[in-house]
Amino acid sequence: MELLKKDNYYHIYNREINSETVFQDANNMSYFLKLVEKYLIPKVNILAYCLLNNHFHFAIEVTADTKDVNQAFSNLFNAYTKAYNKQNSRTGALFERPFKKKTG
Template identity: 40%
Template sequence: MKKNSNTENFESGYVYHIYTHANGNDLIFREEENYRYFLKKLEKYINPITEMYAYCLMPNHFHLLLRFKELKEIENEHFYLMKHFSNLLNGYAKAYNKRYNRKGSLFLDYIRRKRVDNKKYLLKLLHYIHNNPVNHGFIEDINDWKYSSYQSYINFSKESRIERKEMMQYFDTINEFVEYHKSNVEYDFLTIE
């Protein structure tokens, strides 16, 4: 039986695709400062409990690809891990609402999540997440989007908070990584609502 992507429990040690959308037709990010602020919140609440493999922030939604670090002596892992996401989204939404004199929920009531259980799915997600701005028509060239982890990979010599080694084990060179992202990949079994 297929698990619903809104109810699947988080477990430490596993890789997940996590994504959510703005409520209705709202935007999550209106200006560059919004993206920077969200990334700071991500670093504060999510980086301590994860190895981040990829992300992409879009005007009305975002995608994360990450592995939860192993936890010791935590009774309810899902609740503990979910609390970090709650803190991220609530903290960001409060600041956003204050800045734009806005009221109400900014995000959908839940974060969608899907456990990644094989290499093929993992690599398709990496491609999908980094190409999201191209697929949505915001840019034509993947290099032109500033709010994803793609630049971190192609500038491998620069320090990054992205766990690049995990993903780069599937590519012999940076050029192979770049060519993979330029290729047409069928997202046939990506269940993204």
């Protein structure tokens, strides 16, 4: 996977691994956004975002070093997956790997 680079703009998007619902309700979305604030805000500027039931989109500007921002995305996805799996009595991956991106 090509790494996200500092001072670049990206459209980041991904969906649930089985094309099922990844955000079942407003509480799931709210929790995901809290994790975004915790893991991503220190590393990226979020220009726009959209959370849908089975996928998400972010338009971002990377403001941190490559290694730090890529680790932040990994931490975000892992933290949400653990919480979602616990809530729904499931195991395994939740999002497709690697997440998709377009440079802008």
